[in-house]
Amino acid sequence: MTRAVGIDLGTTNSEVAIVENGQARVLPGEDGDLILPSCVGFSETGKLLVGREALRQYEAAPERTVKSIKRWMGTDHKTLLGDREYLPHEISAIILRSLKQRAETALAESIAQAVITVPAYFTDAQRQATKTAGEIAGFEVLQIINEPTAAAIAYDLRSEETERVLVYDLGGGTFDVSVVEITGEVTEVLASHGNNRLGGDDFDRRLQLHLKELFRKQHGMDVPDDPVTNARLLRTAEQAKIDLSTHAFTTVREAFLGSKGKTALHLEAEIARTDFENLIHPLLDETLEAIDRALSDATLQPDDLDRIILVGGSTRIPLIQHMIESHLGQAPTDGIQPDLCVALGASLQAGVLVGEAVDAILVDVVPHSLGIAAAMSTPMGIVPGFFSVVVPRNSVIPVSRSEVYSTLFDSQETVEIEVFQGENPIAEENVPLGSFKVEDLPSQPAGSVQVEVHFDFDLNGILTVTATEKGKGQQGSLIVSNTGVHRLSSHEISQARADLEALFEQDEAIESSASDSPIVTLSPELSVLVDRARTLADSLDDEQADELQDLLDQIEAVAEGNSDEDLEVLQSELEDFLYYASREN
Amino acid sequence: MTSPHDRLGISPDAAPAEVKTAYHAKLREFPAHTHPEEFKAVRAAYDAIRKGETAKDDDFLNVRPLEVTLDPDSLKQLREKALAQIDISLDELIRETF
Numbered sequence: 208m209t210r211a212v213g214i215d216l217g218t219t220n221s222e223v224a225i226v227e228n229g230q231a232r233v234l235p236g237e238d239g240d241l242i243l244p245s246c247v248g249f250s251e252t253g254k255l256l257v258g259r260e261a262l263r264q265y266e267a268a269p270e271r272t273v274k275s276i277k278r279w280m281g282t283d284h285k286t287l288l289g290d291r292e293y294l295p296h297e298i299s300a301i302i303l304r305s306l307k308q309r310a311e312t313a314l315a316e317s318i319a320q321a322v323i324t325v326p327a328y329f330t331d332a333q334r335q336a337t338k339t340a341g342e343i344a345g346f347e348v349l350q351i352i353n354e355p356t357a358a359a360i361a362y363d364l365r366s367e368e369t370e371r372v373l374v375y376d377l378g379g380g381t382f383d384v385s386v387v388e389i390t391g392e393v394t395e396v397l398a399s400h401g402n403n404r405l406g407g408d409d410f411d412r413r414l415q416l417h418l419k420e421l422f423r424k425q426h427g428m429d430v431p432d433d434p435v436t437n438a439r440l441l442r443t444a445e446q447a448k449i450d451l452s453t454h455a456f457t458t459v460r461e462a463f464l465g466s467k468g469k470t471a472l473h474l475e476a477e478i479a480r481t482d483f484e485n486l487i488h489p490l491l492d493e494t495l496e497a498i499d500r501a502l503s504d505a506t507l508q509p510d511d512l513d514r515i516i517l518v519g520g521s522t523r524i525p526l527i528q529h530m531i532e533s534h535l536g537q538a539p540t541d542g543i544q545p546d547l548c549v550a551l552g553a554s555l556q557a558g559v560l561v562g563e564a565v566d567a568i569l570v571d572v573v574p575h576s577l578g579i580a581a582a583m584s585t586p587m588g589i590v591p592g593f594f595s596v597v598v599p600r601n602s603v604i605p606v607s608r609s610e611v612y613s614t615l616f617d618s619q620e621t622v623e624i625e626v627f628q629g630e631n632p633i634a635e636e637n638v639p640l641g642s643f644k645v646e647d648l649p650s651q652p653a654g655s656v657q658v659e660v661h662f663d664f665d666l667n668g669i670l671t672v673t674a675t676e677k678g679k680g681q682q683g684s685l686i687v688s689n690t691g692v693h694r695l696s697s698h699e700i701s702q703a704r705a706d707l708e709a710l711f712e713q714d715e716a717i718e719s720s721a722s723d724s725p726i727v728t729l730s731p732e733l734s735v736l737v738d739r740a741r742t743l744a745d746s747l748d749d750e751q752a753d754e755l756q757d758l759l760d761q762i763e764a765v766a767e768g769n770s771d772e773d774l775e776v777l778q779s780e781l782e783d784f785l786y787y788a789s790r791e792n
Numbered sequence: 793m794t795s796p797h798d799r800l801g802i803s804p805d806a807a808p809a810e811v812k813t814a815y816h817a818k819l820r821e822f823p824a825h826t827h828p829e830e831f832k833a834v835r836a837a838y839d840a841i842r843k844g845e846t847a848k849d850d851d852f853l854n855v856r857p858l859e860v861t862l863d864p865d866s867l868k869q870l871r872e873k874a875l876a877q878i879d880i881s882l883d884e885l886i887r888e889t890f
């Protein structure tokens with residue numbers, strides 16, 4: 208039996224897990240780390256970096272590094288990295304390929320199949336892009352499942368009593384809430400709601416703006432608006448945010464953010480947890496509204512919930528826990544692994560699909576309503592462009608539904624079926640999924656020709672719409688997944704896969720040639736320090752300038768392989784030097 | 793035609809708890825990924841019983857009414873949209889005349 212992995216492809220962090228003897232576990236990388244940061248970059252020498260290594264250079268080289276690509280999935284947003292532009296699913300494919308390698312190394316066997324998770328509220332295009340990324344990475348994607356649902360499967364209730372559980376998942380980039388009913392091994396989703404663009408990244412950005420504002424107040428000028436400074440402030444903001452989850456105050460200290468004449472300017476500020484809470488409160492209110500909608504879609508009251516599960520790194524923020532508790536009148540359950548449970552659940556589902564001894568039955572729903580544009584008779588006369596829902600949101604998938612529509616005009620020869628996804632009563636305000644025509648309708652008075660429109664939505668999120676004229680049997684149909692921008696032909700996928708393989712192989716070549724050579728490359732942090740020191744040199748007095756030059760020479764000697772002094776020692780000397788030099792100025 | 797109760801293998805007066813147990817047993821028998829058609833039928837039967845409906849396999853024969861009660865909000869939105877369009881064309885008209 209071939210084994211299949213489960214993958215949580217997160218905005219900030221990704222994990223890969225496997226089921227062994229009915230037990231799920233997350234597979235570590237060679238460094239022992241269970242989490243792979245969802246970050247991709249190229250080193251100065253053009254070496255591909257994935258995960259922690261890429262994240263480490265983000266501050267120093269934001270133009271060669273990309274993170275949070277998941278936010279762009281399903282769009283044709285291009286990211287320039289080194290000498291090439293990448294589409295979002297191509298970057299995701301690099302992350303997935305790296306997780307595949309991690310799994311294969313950890314298990315010492317090749318792995319070809321995977322279940323990959325997406326936010327429950329992801330649209331059709333975003334799901335397709337994720338599937339395509341998996342295929343480019345060399346996987347057969349067995350199923351795309353929803354993150355909160357995966358978390359619920361991993362949550363082992365072991366009770367035959369039915370429990371109603373609310374899963375609140377707030378990660379780096381997305382927010383989902385699902386109301387789930389668990390009875391023994393059956394996990395049934397009753398309703399899902401969410402926001403694909405709300406998460407820890409937004410908190411970081413708000414805090415970053417706040418830091419800029421503090422700098423402006425301190426120095427009467429703006430922080431320079433360049434990519435490196437922005438990247439530094441974003442990292443500082445994220446760190447401060449994380450500190451504030453366990454401390455009531457934190458101190459932010461960033462040297463050399465700018466300069467005024469010859470004086471270097473720093474940011475030094477104390478941030479209170481309450482300051483941060485005020486910044487994010489409005490965003491959190493939205494999540495409470497989403498909870499209410501999910502509950503009302505499931506026709507449940509807050510008291511009907513037996514349990515609340517928090518998933519995602521951002522739920523470590525104390526304010527979130529308090530707001531949920533006071534909104535629902537119940538404290539969230541402890542003992543959930545908020546970072547790992549999604550990958551664990553995905554691996555359990557993968558186990559089910561390949562026939563491992565895993566008892567898990569999953570019943571999930573479609574998050575958005577699906578339907579067509581139709582005319583309706585109103586007090587203002589017949590008005591076209593209404594959204595007529597065929598498959599209501601939160602219908603269990605797979606699902607097939609039909610509706611019958613009639614012609615609008617006398618002797619109408621064609622009808623155009625325009626398919627949309629969304630909740631707005633005005634068709635055009637929803638996401639268009641495609642359209643097609645049924646032609647040669649029999650010539651008859653308005654309203655007397657009937658067309659049956661059939662929607663078929665399968666487990667993989669592939670929607671097939673068929674329209675049939677009921678008299679003569681004229682037909683038209685549309686397979687929505689084939690019209691999406693990111694549905695590549697199998698030829699295109701194998702081409703992309705070959706390109707990706709080449710990228711990984713080229714990377715090995717660079718790595719081995721690098722290890723042959725005595726030349727040491729500077730760490731990204733050290734490179735930043737050296738750059739900063741060079742810009743500062745002009746503003747120093749002679750004695751200091753000499754001292755600095757001496758330090759830089761020593762570092763250069765190590766880098767060129769002409770000295771074996773400890774780089775870390777030199778780096779901390781340089782840090783100290785820069786800190787004191789800037790204080791004096 | 794099979795009734796929803798037949799489909800789940802229970803008597804028409806089965807209690808809700810029995811319905812759920814039977815539904816779960818059918819889910820085990822017909823997983824969605826291997827038996828999608830049976831799964832859909834089981835689910836439809838379960839939905840129908842819970843809604844207290846009788847089997848309406850010929851449901852699709854009912855033509856979707858062209859007359860629907862419109863909620864005032866959507867009507868307002870539509871009207872605003874129409875007005876916005878008129879606004880734009882007026883604006884353009886003015887620009888073109890000058």
Ligand SMILES: Nc1ncnc2c1ncn2[C@@H]1O[C@H](COP(=O)(O)OP(=O)(O)OP(=O)(O)O)[C@@H](O)[C@H]1O
Pocket residue numbers: 216217218219220221245277377378379380381382406407408445448449450452518519520521522523524545546
């Ligand atoms: N202690 C903490 N306090 C506040 N935020 C935290 C803490 N630890 C991690 N985070 C934030 O959690 C986010 C990452 O969470 P997680 O790994 O669950 O997200 P993800 O799965 O990558 O994203 P998504 O599910 O949205 O695609 C980041 O924004 C990170 O800054």
Ligand SMILES: [Mg+2]
Pocket residue numbers: 215217218354378379519549
């Ligand atoms: Mg996540």
